[in-house]
Amino acid sequence: MTVATRLAAGATPTGERMDASDVELVFRREASRVLATLIRLVGDFDLAEEAAQDAFAIAVAQWPAAGIPDNPRAWLVNVGRNKAIDRVRRQAALRERRRLLAAEAAIASPVWVSEAEEGAFGDDMLRLIFTCCHPALNMEARVALTLRSVCGLSTEAVARAFLIAEDTTAQRLVRAKRKIREARIPYETPEPAMLDVRVEGVLAVIYLVFTEGYAVTSGADLMRDELARDAIRLGRLLDGLLPGRPAIQGLLALMLLHDARRGARATLDGDIILLEDQDRRLWDRAQIDEGLALVDQALRAPGIPSSYAVQAAIAALHAQAPRWEDTDWRQIVGLYEVLLRLHPTPVIELNHAAAVAMVDGPAPALDLLDALSARGGLALYHLLPAARAELLRRLGRHKEAEAAYRSALAVAKLAPERRWLARRLEELRCKGSDPTLSD
Amino acid sequence: MQYLLLIYANEAEAAKMGDGGRTAMFNEYRDFTQSIIQGGQFKGGNPLQSTSTATTVRLRDGKTLTTDGPFAETREQLGGYYLIEAKNLDEATAIAARVPSAKFGSIEVRPIMTYE
Numbered sequence: 001m002t003v004a005t006r007l008a009a010g011a012t013p014t015g016e017r018m019d020a021s022d023v024e025l026v027f028r029r030e031a032s033r034v035l036a037t038l039i040r041l042v043g044d045f046d047l048a049e050e051a052a053q054d055a056f057a058i059a060v061a062q063w064p065a066a067g068i069p070d071n072p073r074a075w076l077v078n079v080g081r082n083k084a085i086d087r088v089r090r091q092a093a094l095r096e097r098r099r100l101l102a103a104e105a106a107i108a109s110p111v112w113v114s115e116a117e118e119g120a121f122g123d124d125m126l127r128l129i130f131t132c133c134h135p136a137l138n139m140e141a142r143v144a145l146t147l148r149s150v151c152g153l154s155t156e157a158v159a160r161a162f163l164i165a166e167d168t169t170a171q172r173l174v175r176a177k178r179k180i181r182e183a184r185i186p187y188e189t190p191e192p193a194m195l196d197v198r199v200e201g202v203l204a205v206i207y208l209v210f211t212e213g214y215a216v217t218s219g220a221d222l223m224r225d226e227l228a229r230d231a232i233r234l235g236r237l238l239d240g241l242l243p244g245r246p247a248i249q250g251l252l253a254l255m256l257l258h259d260a261r262r263g264a265r266a267t268l269d270g271d272i273i274l275l276e277d278q279d280r281r282l283w284d285r286a287q288i289d290e291g292l293a294l295v296d297q298a299l300r301a302p303g304i305p306s307s308y309a310v311q312a313a314i315a316a317l318h319a320q321a322p323r324w325e326d327t328d329w330r331q332i333v334g335l336y337e338v339l340l341r342l343h344p345t346p347v348i349e350l351n352h353a354a355a356v357a358m359v360d361g362p363a364p365a366l367d368l369l370d371a372l373s374a375r376g377g378l379a380l381y382h383l384l385p386a387a388r389a390e391l392l393r394r395l396g397r398h399k400e401a402e403a404a405y406r407s408a409l410a411v412a413k414l415a416p417e418r419r420w421l422a423r424r425l426e427e428l429r430c431k432g433s434d435p436t437l438s439d
Numbered sequence: 440m441q442y443l444l445l446i447y448a449n450e451a452e453a454a455k456m457g458d459g460g461r462t463a464m465f466n467e468y469r470d471f472t473q474s475i476i477q478g479g480q481f482k483g484g485n486p487l488q489s490t491s492t493a494t495t496v497r498l499r500d501g502k503t504l505t506t507d508g509p510f511a512e513t514r515e516q517l518g519g520y521y522l523i524e525a526k527n528l529d530e531a532t533a534i535a536a537r538v539p540s541a542k543f544g545s546i547e548v549r550p551i552m553t554y555e
Contacts, residue, residue, distance in 0.1 A: 136528055183550045184440050186527040194529075 023063050026072050027056055031152045033121050034076045036128035040187055041077070042084045045149075045177040050087060055080035073121065125150075126189045126241050129234075133202040134185050141176035142205050144169055150237075151230045161227045162212065199242065203251050203308065206234045210255050228259055239294075249298035250309030256291035257315035260284040272420045276324040288319045307343040310335055329358040346372060350387055362391040382412035386421060393428060402428055441482060441551040442523055442531040447515040448544030450489050467539040475523060480534060484521035515544055522551075 034055065038048035055076045069075040132145040147153045147161070159169040179185065190198040213227030235252035242248060264282035265273055295316045298309035314335045321327040336352035349372050357365035369388050389404035405425040412418045456464070468486075475481040490509045497504045509516065518540070525531035528548070535546040 134528075136532070182552075183548075184527045186529050188527075188529075190529070 022068075023060055026063075026068060027059075028152065030073050030076060031056075032128065032150050033073060033125055034080060035149060036124035037077050037121060038080050038084070039131075040124050040127060041081050043187070045180055047084055047087065048080075049149075051080040051084035052076070054083035054087075058083075122241050123189065125237070127187050129202055129238065129241075130189055130198055131180060131185060131187050133198075133205045134180075135198075135201050136183065136185055137176050137179060139205075139208070141172050141179075142201075143208060144172045145176050146205055146234070147209065147230065148173060150234065153230070161224070196247075199238075199245065199247060202238060203247060206231050206238070207251060207255075207308075209234070210259075214258060225262070228255070228262075231255055232259060244297075244301075246298040246301040246303075246309055247306035249294045250306040250312050253291040253294035253298060253312035254308050254315055256287050256294070257312060257319050260287040260291065260319065266416065270416050272416050275318065280322065283319065292316055292319065304342070305338070307339055310339050310342065314339075327358070329355055333359050346381075347383070350383060354387055357391055357394075362394040366391045366395070382408040382417065382421070384408075385411070389424070393424075398428055440525060440527065440553075442525055442528075443549045443551060444484075444521040444523060444531075444535050444538060445517055445547040445549065446519040446521075446538060446540050446544060447513075447547065448518050448540045449514060450516050450518065452543070453518070454489075464539060471537055471539055472521075474537075475521070475534060480523045480525060482522040482524055484519070486519040487517060489518075490516045518544070 031052070035048055035052050038051050039045055042048050042051060058079055059076060129146070129150055132149055133142050137145065144158050147158045148155060155170050155173065156166050159166040210228055210231035213224050213231060232255050235248065235255055239248045239252050260283050261278065263284065264278040264280065267273060291312065295309060295312045299305060299313060314332055317328050317332055333352065333355045336348060336355055339348050340352060349368070353365045353368040356368060366388065369384065369391065373384060385404045385408035389401045389408060392401035392404055402425065405421055405428065409418060409421045409425070412421055472481065472484065493509045495506050495508065495510050521538070523531065523534055525534060531548050535541060535548050538546050540546065
């Protein structure tokens, strides 16, 4: 086993000779934890980031020859803190110095991180997550800050993932950190009374990162895949730090179960493959098993179920059906009804109607969709007319189905979705011209 | 650290409130103010007369321009403020959530800038 593979497995070789890529691996594993602890010790986001970079630069220079220290995390934290003190002393600008002098007083307090105690680092990681996802920051800032600080993405990578300019991302990060400092957003895990609400806030950020990464885009977009994986990594991290919380387990399960279908849900050209047409042998079984176990735990918890857990339970029923025909639609309808009570949204109404169509046929489902559109839900969303079109087609009302596909095409944005709708429309036209199939 | 809590609410709605409602609101504010005085967080605060009494002043090219009314027409108007002492933003927002008008209006929480 090479040094690199052992590091990847979580082991830390000490006193061994290593090359730059080994050091790189330690950094990737330790970066966010070192940052999390440094922020607490120096009391300032920017100063902690600079200090962490200094520490890593020294490690790159020293470790390949000297070997990795016994406790690389504690080493990086201590060197980083010393560098922060140096920086504070070097700062000449008056305004800067005043801000940083307060930091120096805090840094200089004799808390030498000797034995990197797992619990303390875990607490700092939670502080970092809750601060990055603080409700006083806007959603874009929360996402950018979380990806940058907790996941360790570069500013450029964050910008690319959300298709925004690097400048804009950098500005968002600067503004967010400034607000943290000047409005004094605490670097703390929220008090018990607020914990549930704040956890929900963190989960919303993670879910947004995941859905952004999971959206079907044209071709194989590696950056997007990476984003979904980052979201799963965040979910696992949070589940490890706050174990046994059904909402966290539910979201992690939901992401794992959806992501398990990744290899089966698009052709190599990036065309959508519907759930019913997917080759289920391509689903990631290990990931499904992990997801199923988590759903089970999340749903067994007493009290009102988390809506993530219920959504995960629906994904679990799909994952458990060996073939599309074996899907337990009756249970899926029931779960959507639970969701509609917990957290009614037009999208859930739409999905509920689609499941009803599988149990009771297209006619009652169409009534549900017509009621939804009468209330003005999802006006600019292509999925509603697309779902109506499917039901109308199954009812043999081809003319109306054609019109519905056209209105879906008029609002669909992503290229693969547009291609799929165009294909459906074409199929319908061909059938329409065949007198034996027309209505 | 000090924060200013700016209390915004719809004046037109407030004007429609009956005498009973007004008394209840007054009592709620009195209790809230008492509680933050006792908690040591109160640094100051006052209700304001309605925006119909407001005058906006600008100095342009050395000339004073005085106009009737508030600086901006908005759905909710500034109706009062508190200056509070709080450990951090979480504590400040928790206090803001207890301001009686938070139930129907909005409370803007602004950190006070400090010069050392």
